Amino acid sequence: MSIQQSIKPLRGFRDYMPEDLLAREKIISCIKKVYESYGFAPMATPGLEYKETLLSSGGEEINKQIYSFIDKEGNEVGLRFDLTVPLSRVVAQYTDLPMPFKRYQIQPVWRFDKPDPGRFREFIQFDIDTVGANEMIADVEIILAMYDSLIALSLTNFRIRFSSRKILNSLITCAGIPLDKSLSIFKVIDKLEKQGLEAVKQELGSGRIDSSGAEIKGLNLDELQIKRIMDFLLLPQGTRDEAIASATEFFKGVPKSEEGLRELKEISEYLDAFEIPKEKVVIDLSIARGLDYYTGPVYEAILLEAREFGVVLAGGRYDQLIKRPTGEKLPATGASIGIDRLFAALKKCTQVESKSSVADVLVTVMLKEKMVEYLKISHRLRKEGINTELYIGTEKRIGKQLEYADRHSIPIAVIIGSDEFSNNQITIKDLRLIKKEKIETVEHGDYLKARIGQKTVQSENLIEEIKQFLQESR
Amino acid sequence: MSIQQSIKPLRGFRDYMPEDLLAREKIISCIKKVYESYGFAPMATPGLEYKETLLSSGGEEINKQIYSFIDKEGNEVGLRFDLTVPLSRVVAQYTDLPMPFKRYQIQPVWRFDKPDPGRFREFIQFDIDTVGANEMIADVEIILAMYDSLIALSLTNFRIRFSSRKILNSLITCAGIPLDKSLSIFKVIDKLEKQGLEAVKQELGSGRIDSSGAEIKGLNLDELQIKRIMDFLLLPQGTRDEAIASATEFFKGVPKSEEGLRELKEISEYLDAFEIPKEKVVIDLSIARGLDYYTGPVYEAILLEAREFGVVLAGGRYDQLIKRPTGEKLPATGASIGIDRLFAALKKCTQVESKSSVADVLVTVMLKEKMVEYLKISHRLRKEGINTELYIGTEKRIGKQLEYADRHSIPIAVIIGSDEFSNNQITIKDLRLIKKEKIETVEHGDYLKARIGQKTVQSENLIEEIKQFLQESR
Numbered sequence A, B: 001m002s003i004q005q006s007i008k009p010l011r012g013f014r015d016y017m018p019e020d021l022l023a024r025e026k027i028i029s030c031i032k033k034v035y036e037s038y039g040f041a042p043m044a045t046p047g048l049e050y051k052e053t054l055l056s057s058g059g060e061e062i063n064k065q066i067y068s069f070i071d072k073e074g075n076e077v078g079l080r081f082d083l084t085v086p087l088s089r090v091v092a093q094y095t096d097l098p099m100p101f102k103r104y105q106i107q108p109v110w111r112f113d114k115p116d117p118g119r120f121r122e123f124i125q126f127d128i129d130t131v132g133a134n135e136m137i138a139d140v141e142i143i144l145a146m147y148d149s150l151i152a153l154s155l156t157n158f159r160i161r162f163s164s165r166k167i168l169n170s171l172i173t174c175a176g177i178p179l180d181k182s183l184s185i186f187k188v189i190d191k192l193e194k195q196g197l198e199a200v201k202q203e204l205g206s207g208r209i210d211s212s213g214a215e216i217k218g219l220n221l222d223e224l225q226i227k228r229i230m231d232f233l234l235l236p237q238g239t240r241d242e243a244i245a246s247a248t249e250f251f252k253g254v255p256k257s258e259e260g261l262r263e264l265k266e267i268s269e270y271l272d273a274f275e276i277p278k279e280k281v282v283i284d285l286s287i288a289r290g291l292d293y294y295t296g297p298v299y300e301a302i303l304l305e306a307r308e309f310g311v312v313l314a315g316g317r318y319d320q321l322i323k324r325p326t327g328e329k330l331p332a333t334g335a336s337i338g339i340d341r342l343f344a345a346l347k348k349c350t351q352v353e354s355k356s357s358v359a360d361v362l363v364t365v366m367l368k369e370k371m372v373e374y375l376k377i378s379h380r381l382r383k384e385g386i387n388t389e390l391y392i393g394t395e396k397r398i399g400k401q402l403e404y405a406d407r408h409s410i411p412i413a414v415i416i417g418s419d420e421f422s423n424n425q426i427t428i429k430d431l432r433l434i435k436k437e438k439i440e441t442v443e444h445g446d447y448l449k450a451r452i453g454q455k456t457v458q459s460e461n462l463i464e465e466i467k468q469f470l471q472e473s474r
Helices: A018-037 A051-055 A060-064 A084-093 A136-152 A165-174 A179-189 A197-204 A223-233 A240-250 A257-272 A339-348 A368-383 A398-407 A418-423 A431-436 A459-471 B018-037 B051-055 B060-064 B084-093 B136-152 B165-174 B179-189 B197-204 B223-233 B240-250 B257-272 B339-348 B368-383 B398-407 B418-423 B431-436 B459-471
Strands: A048-050 A068-070 A076-079 A101-110 A122-131 A158-164 A207-209 A215-217 A281-283 A297-303 A311-317 A332-338 A361-363 A388-390 A412-415 A425-430 A454-458 B048-050 B068-070 B076-079 B101-110 B122-131 B158-164 B207-209 B215-217 B281-283 B297-303 B311-317 B332-338 B361-363 B388-390 B412-415 B425-430 B454-458
Touching: A018 A101, A018 A122, A018 A136, A018 A339, A048 A051, A048 A084, A051 A076, A051 A084, A068 B068, A084 A101, A084 A122, A084 A332, A122 A136, A122 A339, A136 A158, A136 A257, A136 A297, A136 A311, A136 A332, A136 B368, A158 A165, A158 A257, A165 A179, A165 A223, A165 A257, A179 A197, A179 A223, A197 A207, A197 A223, A240 A257, A240 A281, A257 A281, A257 A297, A257 B368, A311 A339, A332 A339, A361 A368, A361 A398, A368 A388, A368 A459, A368 B136, A368 B257, A398 A412, A398 A431, A412 A459, A418 A425, A425 A431, A425 A459, A454 A459, B018 B101, B018 B122, B018 B136, B018 B339, B048 B051, B048 B084, B051 B076, B051 B084, B084 B101, B084 B122, B084 B332, B122 B136, B122 B339, B136 B158, B136 B257, B136 B297, B136 B311, B136 B332, B158 B165, B158 B257, B165 B179, B165 B223, B165 B257, B179 B197, B179 B223, B197 B207, B197 B223, B240 B257, B240 B281, B257 B281, B311 B339, B332 B339, B361 B368, B361 B398, B368 B388, B368 B459, B398 B412, B398 B431, B412 B459, B418 B425, B425 B431, B425 B459, B454 B459
Parallel strands: A158 A281, A361 A388, A361 A412, B158 B281, B361 B388, B361 B412
Antiparallel strands: A048 A076, A068 A076, A101 A122, A122 A332, A158 A297, A207 A215, A297 A311, A311 A332, A412 A425, A425 A454, B048 B076, B068 B076, B101 B122, B122 B332, B158 B297, B207 B215, B297 B311, B311 B332, B412 B425, B425 B454
């Protein structure tokens, strides 16, 4: 292995340097606060599980993506690829958990997937799930929590779409297609947004050639079946009420179709109780959501200014997945956020603040022999809640130290030279202002010469003055 | 594989259910705040790295503990076993990082170790390190940050001990022992606290039989060498100044011994500038710290009320480990906390608050048909910053719902029945008080009948009244 390789992360893996990690943490804590306001409590599970546990949820595609190996004790083990499987294991194991069990979980998952920009082999999932609640109110809570989260992230231009897996099941019945074909049909319908109606039609029929010239096999449905599906996909569905009316009309006389319709109605009525703009939470009858295990309502969110990132938040009800050793099945519903993708999408919407330092102040060092004094001043600031870095690097020149502060986006520098020491004074420099004004000297790297945003104050007023500096937004 | 196995985590792994996770999160955020106050910024690296990267730091024992395997692309990969190796990789890779680079990192690590109570195969490490700073001030900052963290955790009964690896090197020189034996000697000296002086003496000599009857081989030093080491370990070392005086006397005339002494003196003088009780930060000349790569100051912290958990926080300077591709070595110093062990130790010191819910209020559901009203009230509370869970389970009986609240330690329940609805009133129940007073009815599981801590208020006063309830500490 070359040296080049071993100083890099593996392909599809990435480091989070302070600037990005601080921004990602902010997103996470924002959403966490919302989820906690609904009473979801945190849980964490191990990164490694028995491979058997991971395989139990089925889904061939995912199974191929599991990082698995034999451990030194001879167990077949694997890295978790999602947080739903560990949740199922936990609920099966802790039989005395009071129900409903509402938990959130923020942990990395690993998938041996094809790496893409924005698609990693290790990424943080942020899941909320309610286990043990049958009623639609549980699904409504998930949708509301999704909505509140997006608002909390200062997003305005997003859309939450929901439907029910049962609606698509009715479509299969209504089109006279055997039920065992439904998953493959759902996967084609799932492509509607990305590939368009014509591509879906072809894939339901004899297949098509994609833009790269590759052949995509069709499902070979007959014309009548395809027409039925096309009619469904073209149903007018503006507001939630309109969508429900369309679907009701469409499914008239189709056995068991009331169930899905009732779910949509119930959810919609609960949502009506809130002052949520109608266009922000809509019904989209064509939503399938890839995962095999959904049984009822499904929901997803997209950012309208960053559509290319696709769905940033999605979930649904899965009443058949969680099974206790007794055979008892527990209903569950929940949503998942791929934090790294959301982060990338938010960056595009310029919603992510860039800050590469946690320090508010850099205390520079002009006189090495006064180090104890600098240390004491740093500590005085810290005790006041001001994050303070004392310069402990090798640069002796103050200009270079200010450059260091600027590279770390530390807004304020504190300078105490011999004059200041003898006058019991301290000089404060606002580096943001220097940068904003693009002082000529700064462009030459000489922050020291820029007199702008600089103030020399009595030592006893330091805290007060710095707090004032920090409050002034640049 | 039996079903029994697959619903459990792997041996040496554990789930964190809400109660424990909330407590652990609190510990982490406490320490994080302190570290950020010193200007340390967060960083994160992938769980998987090239095995080559992980092996590069040497240390046979650790290498055996790496979870490694060949991935689907044929790379030899491994799960990280610490956070120092990834840090070294990052500093080697990002050659334009402004120095010094001060980072903290909180991530799980994996070691195939013998599981013990309190020792796991996956555990969270919380590291701070300063890379690129030669001066002792960098080590002092780490010690101060350790001290501040323990204080922030409301601990009072702890001790931070420090020394320098150079002191023990001087001991080796002074005892006339070849330097290549030093690591094995340090490992024996490391056992002083746990095994006592006599055991150390025997292991330096011809070996001993331990309490389980097993033979521990000795290093076979000669009598004079052993005596020199014993004399050293018996040096009087009360205050920092006394320890330095003892060591200065002991090493008189030993070549290069001034270096280690100078380090101790310098650190001690910086610490003198702070109002830190002398007995809380002491010099302990016998500290070796297991890791091979330490080159200068080493430091560790123990909780005096939970000594059996050993060292909960430790670190040191390692100036030879971090190497750029150019061959340039970067000085570094830092400390690591095993969060799961610290958590276990804090539990013993009863410093860990137990809270299994994030919700402050449970809104119970008496009349299903009024669900929209309950939902609205829940939302009203959330908007006021009160974490509120709406009961969405299957229990219709209010008593059972209150039991649910109690099991989750939700302090306040809100009850609105038909009477309340018609009078625009709401009943609030303080479950903590019921529990505290051990109301007889409660012991029979009937929280509803307990009239204590109960108040019926006008709907418009709800927020105010609940805030007041929450403020009243039970």
